[in-house]
Every structure is written in structure tokens, then in C-alpha cells.
Amino acid sequence: MAVTGAQPQLVDDIARRLARAGWLAHIVGGVVVFLAVGFLIPIFADPSEQNELALLNGPPVLVYFVFMGVVVARYLRRHMDVTLAWIAEGREPTDREHRDSLRLAVREVKVAALAWALGVVIFAVYNGVFYSWDFALMSAATVWLGAETTCALSYLVAERVLRPVTALALESRPAVGMAAPGVRGRLAGAWLLGTGVPLLGVVTVGVAGILKPDVDTAYVAAAVVFLGVVAMGSGVVATMFVAKAIAGPVLAVRRGLEQIERGELDVSLQVDDGSEVGLLQAGFNQMAEGLRERKRIRDLFGRQVGEDVAEAALLQDIRLGGEEREIGALFVDIQGSTAMAMSLPPTEVVALLNRFFHVVVEVVESEGGLVNKFEGDAALCVFGAPVAREEPAAGALRAAHEMARRLARDVPQISFGIGVSAGVAVAGNVGSERRFEYTVIGDPVNEAARLSDLAKRRGEPVLASDAALERAGERERRGWEFTGSEVLRGRGQATEIARPGALARG
Secondary structure, eight states: OOOOOOHHHHHHHHHHHHHHHHHHOOOOOOHHHHHHHHHHHHHSSOGHHHHHHHHHHHHHHEEEEEEEHHHHHHHHHHHHHHTTTTHTTOOOHHHHHHHHTTTTTHHHHHHHHHHHHHHHHHHHHHHHHTHHHHHHHHHHHHHHHHHHHHHHHHHHHHHHHTTHHHHHHHSOOSSSSSOOOHHHHHHHHHIIIIHHHHHHHHHHHHHHHHTTTTOOHHHHHHHHHHHHHHHHHHHHHHHHHHHHHHHHHHHHHHHHHHHHTOOOOOOOOOOOOOSSSHHHHHHHHHHHHHHHHHHHHHHHHHHHHHHHHHHHHSSSSOOSSSEEEEEEEEEEEEEEEHHHHSOOOOHHHHHHHHHHEEEEEEEEHHTTTEEEETTTEEEEEESSSSSSOOSSSHHHHHHHHHHHHHHHHHHHOOOOEEEEEEEEEEEEEEEEESSSEEEESHHHHHHHHHHHHHHHHHTOOOOEEHHHHTTTTTHHHEEEEEEEEEEOTTTTSEEEEEEEOOHHOO
């Protein structure tokens, strides 16, 4: 899917937000280092030298912090401008732009980690040369504590800020594999930031208290309290960010599932995560699209073969062959369709036929029947197949009554003949394994078609066979009257024929 329009303002906005978040994370890391050093100096060095150490480290640390912060910020902005040029220009990303866009948060953390690691080395050597190597090791461990805090916080914030970019990249095309740390990685990072690093500091202070018995226990207790406060604060922040990053998409999927349960299939989630969380979002969208496609196919299938046939085909194994069913058959045919086609424009002919068959379908379905097939200007309607019905013959007779009345009222331009019969027929799929259709074959179908022809010749709208009336029950039979018998075309025996009684015709 192509990016819709150039969005340079989006790139600028994200760059500003990332820069602010980066500076904030580094300031938090610097404060952690400053406080940690203040609490740990009395344990690892002579408390009287605290001011000297502060003077020795304060100015160069501040200079390095500002200088490296500016360098990192400028580098990341240039990298972002190049990586997100496709968004600013409103085009599809290249493979490299796509990959780099999904890994911007990781890139920011790597650059920040490199800057802090360089600081660890520089100030460890600096303190070792100008003070002592014991204090150098302590300061290196303390700076690394700040680095861990800064990097973890930077990633959590950057991943959140960059979600619009991730969404656009994944909208363009899916990622190859996971482009971001997964749920396990994020939980591990949250543990490391909120628990692991502070606990390591507590253990270090405890070991120092054991190995240096002359250390004032108040200093050890203060350092432990400080590290505990850091653990609580960073733990809350890390847990909140990770929980929101994981729970937000999961809750969105849950809300989407609730919509689907209500039958609202036109739902789609924004895929804005490069990990397995994003795969979950994409999987939901694929499922929803599959359900929409299934609904469209089912609707089209139902329109082609009838909803009952479609339902039976979806619920059962599709196979050739059929089974005997007690059915009611109704055949309706237009009289003079050839002359109508010659006297009217094709569009008017089609419009009339559609109005005619609209009435036929509506009436048949209201009686629980199936319009099995359209045969040019005629239609075969079946009651009792594929879904068995009580008194299918009665349903066919009632439909014939109502159909004749509705057609005469709604489509008076068209003359027609309706024939109704009932009996045992074979219903099932006929054709080949590659192409088949549901149909009903048997004497009731043939008899209904012949009665339709006879109705057109006689100029009567509806005729029914005695077989239909015998199977319909006393209540439905009272609305019909017999008009004699006739040997229908293609049959060897006479058929008793009935038409709607005077009350029914009126």
C-alpha cells in the first residue's frame, strides 16, 4: 500500500519528540550517576576527599555529557532524515529504508550505549591516573549503572514515539522476521532496568561492607536505601512502558474480536509494532479480511444457488449425488417472452424480468422455499429441499396463490403461468467434481412444468395437480377447486387438475 501524500511535518515532529526524550533519558542517567557516586564515595574512598573528587570529575563529566549529547542528537537527526525520506516525499520505502525505519529505536539505543561505553572507558582511565584504580573501577561501575538506565529508558520511550513510523512502514509491506525486541526481550529489559541493575548495586555495596569492616554502616545503609529508591522508581517506569506497549495492542485485538462477535466485520487494526505483537495485529487483520471475504463469497454463493443450498454446502462435505426428498415443486413461466423481447429495448426487457423475478424470489423465500434455477424466462422453485420442511406441498400452494396475486399487481405487463405439483424427487449435486450444481430431478418437477404450460394455454394464472393437494392437508385444499383431468405432454396417465377456488381468486 502506497504512502498517502508527503508528510515532512510528521518526520519533524517525531524528530523533535525523540530529541526531547533522548535528552531527558540522558539527564536521568546523569542524575543517577551523580547521586550514586555521592552515596558510594564514602564506601570506596575517603569521605574527606569527596569535594576533591567532585572537583576532579565534575567539569570534565559536564563537558563530555553536553558535547556527546549534541553529537549523538545531530547524528540521529541526520540518520532519521535519510531513513524517513520516503515519508517526507510520500513514496514507497526502499528495502533499506524499510528495514532502517523499523529499527530506528534500536539504532538510537546502540548510539547511546556507544556514547556511554566510551564515557565509562574515558573516566575509568581518568580517575585511575589522577586518583586511584579502586575508585576508577567504582566510577566505571557507577557510570555503567547510568548507562543501563539511560539505554533502557531511551528504547522504551523511542519505541513509543516511533509507532506512527512503524505503522506506515508495516502498512507499506510486512517486515521480514521480527524488527524489534519481542515480549520476552522487553520484559527482560524492564527487569534489568527496574530490578537487575539496582540489585547488582546493592550486592556490590553489601560486599564492600563485608570486605571493609572500617566502613561506617550509615554510609552502607544510605547507599542501599538510594539503590532501593532507584529500583522502585525505574521499576515503575519500565513496567508502565512495557505494559502499555504489550497490553495496548492486545486490548485492541480484544475489542476487535468483540466487534466481530457482534457481526461487525469491517474492522481493521493499525499494525504499529515490529515484534510478535505486530504479528498478532497483522494476524487479526488477516483473519478479519478472511471473514469478510468468506461473507462476500457466501453472499454471492447464496445469491447464485440459494441461501439454504449455500448453508448446506458450507456445513457439509460437497459431493456428487443426491437423496430422495418429499418436495413441493412450483414452476413459473412467462407467456409471450419472445414477442416482448422483439418489441421492447433490451434494457426495458431486463428491467421487467428483474421486477418479475424479484416478486418470485420474495414470495418463495417467505414460504421457506428455494428458487432452484432460472431458465431464461422461467423459474423452478422447490419446497422441502435441501432443508426438509413440514408440508412442502402446502408451502408451494400458498406461494402460488400469493405469487399470482403479486405478479398481477406489480408486473401487469407480463402474462405468466404457474404450475404446482408434489411428490418424491431426488435432490443433490449433479455435474462433475470440477463443476456441478444443486438440482432437483423427478416427476413432481416435470409435472409442475407441464402444468405451467397448460396454465398459459388456458389463460389461467395457476394450476395444481391432485398430488399436491393430497399432500397439502385439509386446510389448504379448501382453497382449491378441481376442473377435470388431462393427460399432460410426455405423461401416460391423466392428471387431476385444480385451480384456486372462487374465494381465493377474489
